[in-house]
Each structure stands twice: as C-alpha cells, then as structure tokens.
Amino acid sequence: MKVDDEAVVEYFKRVADGLEIDIMIQDAPMSTTPLSVPLLARIAREIPQVNYAKIEMPQAADKLRALAAAAGPSLPGLFDGEEAITLIPDLEAGALGTMSSCMVPDQLGQIVRDFHAGERDKAIHAWEDLLPFIHFENRQCGLRATKVLMKEGNIIASDRTREPVGELNPHTRAQLVEMAKRKDPLILRWA
Amino acid sequence: MKVDDEAVVEYFKRVADGLEIDIMIQDAPMSTTPLSVPLLARIAREIPQVNYAKIEMPQAADKLRALAAAAGPSLPGLFDGEEAITLIPDLEAGALGTMSSCMVPDQLGQIVRDFHAGERDKAIHAWEDLLPFIHFENRQCGLRATKVLMKEGNIIASDRTREPVGELNPHTRAQLVEMAKRKDPLILRWA
Known part of the structure; x- marks a missing residue:
C-alpha cells in the first residue's frame, strides 16, 4: 500500500492523539510509502510526540544530515537504523545513537559513547x-x-x-x- | 515487469542464439523477476554460453554456495556482485572473483589473487x-x-x-x- 503525504501526517496524528510517550519513526526502504525529508520534518514539527527517527535508507548519512537541518530541535533523536553498519558516517551526520541488533550492543554502545565524548579516533x-x-x-x-x-x-x-x-x-x-x-x-x- | 521461469529461459536462449562470446547473468535485487537457484542452474545447463553469474542478492554467500552445488561445472564463473563489500564470504562460498567498481580494483585484485593462491589470512x-x-x-x-x-x-x-x-x-x-x-x-x- 502506498499513501500520500497528507495521509501519513493524518496517520501519525491519530497514533499520537492522547499518547504520552515519545514516538520513533522507522524510515525503512522496504516501505512502499516513501518518507521524504520535508515530510519527516513536517511530522516532527506538527506532532510533538515524534521525537525520534531511525533512518535505514541507502545514503543514510545524507538523509540524516538533511533531516537535522530541516527538522532542527523538533526532531532531536536521530538514529542510525542499520545495525550500525553505517554507524560512524551516521554519527558524523548528526545521529544520536544506533538501532542495532542484540549481537554486540556492549561494544556498539561504547563506540557511541566514545564518539559523543569527543574520542572520535x-x-x-x-x-x-x-x-x-x-x-x-x-x-x-x-x-x-x-x-x-x-x-x-x-x-x-x-x-x-x-x-x-x-x-x-x-x-x-x-x-x-x-x-x-x-x-x-x-x-x-x-x- | 515480472516474467515466469519459462520466459526467462526463452529470453536467454534468444540472446545466446548464434552468439560466440560468454554470457554473465546479473542476479540483482532490484529486478522484479526473481532468479532462483534452480532456474539459474537450468539456464547454465541448457545454454552453453552462460558461464558466469554475478550475485548481488542479500545473503549472497548462501546463494553462491547453493548455485555452485546445483550448477556444478556448467557454471564455472561465479562472481560476487556487490563491489566486494561481501568479498571474503563470497570467495569462501565459491566465487571466482568480484565485480567491483573502478575505485580500488588494484587492491581488490590482489586480495582475490592472494585468496586463490591459498593466502587466506x-x-x-x-x-x-x-x-x-x-x-x-x-x-x-x-x-x-x-x-x-x-x-x-x-x-x-x-x-x-x-x-x-x-x-x-x-x-x-x-x-x-x-x-x-x-x-x-x-x-x-x-x-
């Protein structure tokens, strides 16, 4: 199923209606409904609960960078969404963390903490x-x-x-x- | 467009008709017509010019291994098809070489030659x-x-x-x- 931008916004508004916890949007290439940077930024601006997005698209770093610029503080929680196989480029582009598998979260967590502590090398x-x-x-x-x-x-x-x-x-x-x-x-x- | 197995075989038969050079089949995930292992093996058996296949699918190593077993000597030229980002697993699975970009063919060629010369480590x-x-x-x-x-x-x-x-x-x-x-x-x- 493929729906247009208005329907996507309406969908998230209904999901968020009355909700007190944060929402993370999964931007996945297998979805038949593409989520453009302007659309994601608009959702983040119009729906306060949407504070996170995990980006799994090819050229994720470019999208993260564009999204950080377009959404600004309305979308503080940008995440790498590909099991950390593009972790460093995504952190460099503004990702806060990574949605990894449960295989080596101990080691990936340390890498993310080191990066944000300024220990880039x-x-x-x-x-x-x-x-x-x-x-x-x-x-x-x-x-x-x-x-x-x-x-x-x-x-x-x-x-x-x-x-x-x-x-x-x-x-x-x-x-x-x-x-x-x-x-x-x-x-x-x-x- | 998506076509069935018979149509794929017929297509390659027509391409090969009278052709004196070898054919490499590209098994790409963006294609809407899936090429199964039995189908690829059948094409290789029925069409002598089909001697190469480059595998770009997820879990390429598994497919290469299955294809090597199913096609045997009728398909001697199995290649990793993803710019060498899965090169070693694919070589271990029976790939002869890699279809890389032109970025570092010098270094990738050396790796392939070392691997086949027994210098695995x-x-x-x-x-x-x-x-x-x-x-x-x-x-x-x-x-x-x-x-x-x-x-x-x-x-x-x-x-x-x-x-x-x-x-x-x-x-x-x-x-x-x-x-x-x-x-x-x-x-x-x-x-």
Missing part, C-alpha cells in the same frame, strides 16, 4: 575493527545471527527462527561463530 | 582493512565515489553524474577523499 578505530563482523551479520545472516550467538553463549536453548526465515547455512553459521569468538563479545560471556 | 586481513572504505562507497556514495576519486587523481576533469543521481553531499565527498588518501589507491597515483 578511538570510536572510528573500534568501529572499523567491528565492521567485518556486524557486516557479516547484516549481509549474510540477518536476525539469525543474534539467536545463534545467544545459543552459543548458553543464553537460549534453541536458535530456531520462524518461517519464512530458514535455518542458517552451516558454513555461514560456522563463520559467524568463528568471527564472534575473535571479538569476545558479552553475548558469549554473559550466561 | 593475508586476503582476509587486507579485505577487512579495506572494508570501511568500500563500504562507505557502497552505502554512502554509489557510483559517484569512483568519479570523485578519478577527478581527485586528475584522471578526469569533471565528476558530474547524470540525473537522477545528484552531486555528492560536500561532507560525504570530503569523508570519501579523506578515507581514500589513507588507503593510497592507484586511482589517486596513476595520472
């Missing part, structure tokens, strides 16, 4: 070191990566995912676990 | 070192990255791209050039 170095791993998750595994590692770390008993997402190919699974062990994430140590 | 290390840069190209710049660097390297006079691809955001451009200088690619030294 440290954050870049740590992120570049982590990129092959989170990129492997994003491109080869999807949401199955977190489940597999939670099982490997004895946090959950089964890593089965619902249909239509099938089991991870055994080669891909083995590579993921091998990469994870090299990164020593909390997910493998916590339980 | 060296190839992985070099690729992981290059990943933030080629990933920045893929996610933030697209085809504009090569043009910008060819201009910076005095190979071409203008980095303008045709519509609808607009100019690269100046911040994004500056970051790209900064990253490129750290990698010392041929594109900046050749002219």
Whole structure:
C-alpha cells in the first residue's frame, strides 16, 4: 500500500492523539510509502510526540544530515537504523545513537559513547575493527545471527527462527561463530 | 515487469542464439523477476554460453554456495556482485572473483589473487582493512565515489553524474577523499 503525504501526517496524528510517550519513526526502504525529508520534518514539527527517527535508507548519512537541518530541535533523536553498519558516517551526520541488533550492543554502545565524548579516533578505530563482523551479520545472516550467538553463549536453548526465515547455512553459521569468538563479545560471556 | 521461469529461459536462449562470446547473468535485487537457484542452474545447463553469474542478492554467500552445488561445472564463473563489500564470504562460498567498481580494483585484485593462491589470512586481513572504505562507497556514495576519486587523481576533469543521481553531499565527498588518501589507491597515483 502506498499513501500520500497528507495521509501519513493524518496517520501519525491519530497514533499520537492522547499518547504520552515519545514516538520513533522507522524510515525503512522496504516501505512502499516513501518518507521524504520535508515530510519527516513536517511530522516532527506538527506532532510533538515524534521525537525520534531511525533512518535505514541507502545514503543514510545524507538523509540524516538533511533531516537535522530541516527538522532542527523538533526532531532531536536521530538514529542510525542499520545495525550500525553505517554507524560512524551516521554519527558524523548528526545521529544520536544506533538501532542495532542484540549481537554486540556492549561494544556498539561504547563506540557511541566514545564518539559523543569527543574520542572520535578511538570510536572510528573500534568501529572499523567491528565492521567485518556486524557486516557479516547484516549481509549474510540477518536476525539469525543474534539467536545463534545467544545459543552459543548458553543464553537460549534453541536458535530456531520462524518461517519464512530458514535455518542458517552451516558454513555461514560456522563463520559467524568463528568471527564472534575473535571479538569476545558479552553475548558469549554473559550466561 | 515480472516474467515466469519459462520466459526467462526463452529470453536467454534468444540472446545466446548464434552468439560466440560468454554470457554473465546479473542476479540483482532490484529486478522484479526473481532468479532462483534452480532456474539459474537450468539456464547454465541448457545454454552453453552462460558461464558466469554475478550475485548481488542479500545473503549472497548462501546463494553462491547453493548455485555452485546445483550448477556444478556448467557454471564455472561465479562472481560476487556487490563491489566486494561481501568479498571474503563470497570467495569462501565459491566465487571466482568480484565485480567491483573502478575505485580500488588494484587492491581488490590482489586480495582475490592472494585468496586463490591459498593466502587466506593475508586476503582476509587486507579485505577487512579495506572494508570501511568500500563500504562507505557502497552505502554512502554509489557510483559517484569512483568519479570523485578519478577527478581527485586528475584522471578526469569533471565528476558530474547524470540525473537522477545528484552531486555528492560536500561532507560525504570530503569523508570519501579523506578515507581514500589513507588507503593510497592507484586511482589517486596513476595520472
């Protein structure tokens, strides 16, 4: 379904009506209704509860930068929305944080805190070191990566995912676990 | 337009009719006609000129592995099709090479040669070192990255791209050039 800008604004007005908590808008490429920068900025201005947006589009950094300029203080919570595979460019463009998976939130959180504390080089170095791993998750595994590692770390008993997402190919699974062990994430140590 | 498997096979048969050169099939996610593994394997078996396929789909490594098993020697030329941002997983899955941009073919070619020469660790290390840069190209710049660097390297006079691809955001451009200088690619030294 594809709806026009007026219908999108009306939709968020109805969602927000009487709501006391904040709203985060997900700007996802799989949506058939595109959310332009002017539309997102307008929603943020007209609907006070809309304080966050997670941007998952190609060239996310450009969109974040344009959105920060267009929406200003009415949209303070801009987030990278792609499991942190574009984290540093997005932070440089004005993102406050990242909507990552649960695979390495400990390490990603540290990178975000370091970046905002002015430790840019440290954050870049740590992120570049982590990129092959989170990129492997994003491109080869999807949401199955977190489940597999939670099982490997004895946090959950089964890593089965619902249909239509099938089991991870055994080669891909083995590579993921091998990469994870090299990164020593909390997910493998916590339980 | 979306066509069924029979129509895809018929299309490639007509393209191949009388043709003496090899054909590479591009398996691209933007296509509205999906090319399944059994279909690609069938095309490779029935049409001798089809000897190459470049795989650009999400979870490319899984598809390459399945395709290598299904098509066997009738499809010897499997390629990673995503500017090498999934190069090592794809090589591990049976890819022969990569369809990269013209940004760092010198460095990517060396990685592919090292991998096939059995220097796996060296190839992985070099690729992981290059990943933030080629990933920045893929996610933030697209085809504009090569043009910008060819201009910076005095190979071409203008980095303008045709519509609808607009100019690269100046911040994004500056970051790209900064990253490129750290990698010392041929594109900046050749002219």
